[in-house]
Amino acid sequence: MSTIVKLFEKCRYKHDLYTVFSDWCQCAAIALSNAVDLRKRDEREKQYLEVVRRYDPAMLQISPEILGAVVMALEEKPTDILGQVFHALELHNAARGQFFTPYAICEMMAKINIGSGDGVAGKLKRRGYIRAQEPACGSGAMVIALAEAMKDVGHNYQKCLHVTAMDIDRRAVHMAYIQFALLHIPAVILEGNTLSLQFRDEWKTPAHFLGRIKSNR
16 A cells, blocks of 8 residues: 555645545546446546646656556455555545545454355355445445455355445545456446435446346357
8 A cells, every 4th residue: 555655645746635636536447447338438538638638747657557556456455445545645634524434344344244155155046146235335445345255255256246336425436446346346336325316427347347248148
């Protein structure tokens, strides 16, 4: 995580760090989405170009370095790395006190729910998959912990889990999407109000598309 924090810190002297972090999350999410979600590609490509125009070449070179560091961190240990970076940069203060649930707590809750895995095995035997819903996903910590808990008891979440996650905060949606996409979690993430069921956008992970193609054969 320290490498990612240091890379973001390089941007602090030219730009507001809160804005840089939010812009990076948006651009990284778009880059991952545009590889698979053809219906939204043109619209999101325009958004991407609008964001990158605000930065000089030196700043833009840092963006892929950050993404590479995030990939490496998730490969080393799947966790809510972006939520941890958000707090390490003290951006929760700029976000009006927004806090993401510590991953250790999510991990404990997921392990309690999954238990020995017998309940999961029973559901898989009956219908072949597990469906999870997260009405306020934040940066995705609870879903990541659930996926890892399933893996720990011998169930491949990439093949038998599908997630519908929601959050009202656009940056949180982007953070969750990046991490779900890189961890190959089949998911649809909705941006909007869970209580009123009014949604502005949806983000489908690469694993969601691959699972759908596989199931249609």
